[in-house]
Amino acid sequence: MLVEFDLIQKAQQGDAGAFNQIVSAYRRRIMGTISHVIGRPEDVEDVAQEVFIRLYFSLGQLRTPEVFEPWLYRLTVNASYDYLRKSRRRVESRMADLSEQQVMMADAVAGSRAQTDETEKRRVRDTVQELLGTVSEEDRILLTLKEVEGLSLKELEKIYSVNENALKVRLFRARQRVLKKMKEVTGGSSGNAKQKEG
Amino acid sequence: MISNRAMEQGNSSERESRLDELFRAYRDACAIPEASPNFMPEIWARIEAREASTSWFGSVAKALVTAGLAASMILGMMVSSRNQSNAFFNATFVDAWSAEHVSTLEPLDIDRISYMEAQ
Numbered sequence: 001m002l003v004e005f006d007l008i009q010k011a012q013q014g015d016a017g018a019f020n021q022i023v024s025a026y027r028r029r030i031m032g033t034i035s036h037v038i039g040r041p042e043d044v045e046d047v048a049q050e051v052f053i054r055l056y057f058s059l060g061q062l063r064t065p066e067v068f069e070p071w072l073y074r075l076t077v078n079a080s081y082d083y084l085r086k087s088r089r090r091v092e093s094r095m096a097d098l099s100e101q102q103v104m105m106a107d108a109v110a111g112s113r114a115q116t117d118e119t120e121k122r123r124v125r126d127t128v129q130e131l132l133g134t135v136s137e138e139d140r141i142l143l144t145l146k147e148v149e150g151l152s153l154k155e156l157e158k159i160y161s162v163n164e165n166a167l168k169v170r171l172f173r174a175r176q177r178v179l180k181k182m183k184e185v186t187g188g189s190s191g192n193a194k195q196k197e198g
Numbered sequence: 199m200i201s202n203r204a205m206e207q208g209n210s211s212e213r214e215s216r217l218d219e220l221f222r223a224y225r226d227a228c229a230i231p232e233a234s235p236n237f238m239p240e241i242w243a244r245i246e247a248r249e250a251s252t253s254w255f256g257s258v259a260k261a262l263v264t265a266g267l268a269a270s271m272i273l274g275m276m277v278s279s280r281n282q283s284n285a286f287f288n289a290t291f292v293d294a295w296s297a298e299h300v301s302t303l304e305p306l307d308i309d310r311i312s313y314m315e316a317q
Contacts, residue, residue: 016242020238023237023238023241027233027237028230028233031230031231031233032228032230035228035229035230035231036224036225036228039228041228041229041231044230044231045231045233045234045237048233048237049237049240049241049244052241053241053244053245053248056241056245057245057248120227121226121227121229122227124220124223124224124227125224125227125228127220128220128221128224131217131220147218147221148221148224148225148228149225175217178217179210179213179214179217182213182216182217183213
């Protein structure tokens with residue numbers, strides 16, 4: 001835990017300073033998770049604020065210190081889920097514009113190494129976002145927490161309050177769907193190339 | 199046939215490792231944005247706004263409950279008075295007539311009755 005339970009208790013009693021300290025301690029971690037899940041840096045701060053507002057209003061329900069972090073993660077998952085659901089249409093339209101954007105960026109990349117790196121990062125982000133777009137919002141978040149955030153199944157079990165086997169099944173199905181999409185987008189061509197080589 | 203299956207399995211495991219690689223690259227590509235200096239003040243402003251709207255809704259709900267109670271009391275009184283009127287309308291002619299003329303009726307003369315009984 002990044003904070004002592006005393007601090008949480010103080011915040012529960014309405015100590016604004018204690019609440020500020022909790023936010024400061026977890027802000028970076030929560031923003032990192034949200035950044036990975038939603039993939040839109042410009043909206044990360046807004047979603048993170050929503051997480052901490054939900055924390056403020058539900059802090060009174062917390063009884064044991066052990067569940068604080070999984071609980072905060074659950075708030076993060078819920079806020080990210082709400083964001084993804086609301087912005088689904090917006091994301092779809094962004095994906096439609098992607099090819100045009102990529103072409104414009106490719107034209108613009110004539111200069112520095114930094115620009116090339118940023119273009120490459122953006123390409124990776126867009127590719128993964130597109131692949132994750134093939135699964136539901138819930139599975140997308142679950143897959144991101146496991147594969148990108150690197151959370152263990154035990155940690156996910158605490159966050160989702162479901163048993164490990166159910167999580168494994170869900171993760172496997174989501175991963176298979178992503179792999180299928182990957183095969184459609186890129187895999188087929190490399191496979192054919194290998195066959196030709198063989 | 200066997201070689202095709204082996205090739206498919208090979209492609210599948212290759213895709214698996216490529217996906218893992220892609221997820222790793224994605225983690226590095228998603229820079230964690232720095233929070234703006236207004237991060238905390240904005241949180242408090244949003245909390246206060248939400249509390250204000252909650253208390254507004256609370257007072258509206260209280261007002262609605264009070265109005266509902268008052269309306270039900272008024273309705274109850276109306277229904278009970280209507281029941282009383284119903285009793286008047288359901289009464290027979292004799293009941294209504296006697297109720298109306300109860301003050302003009304002759305006083306009951308007990309002595310006269312006992313005199314009549316004796317006869």
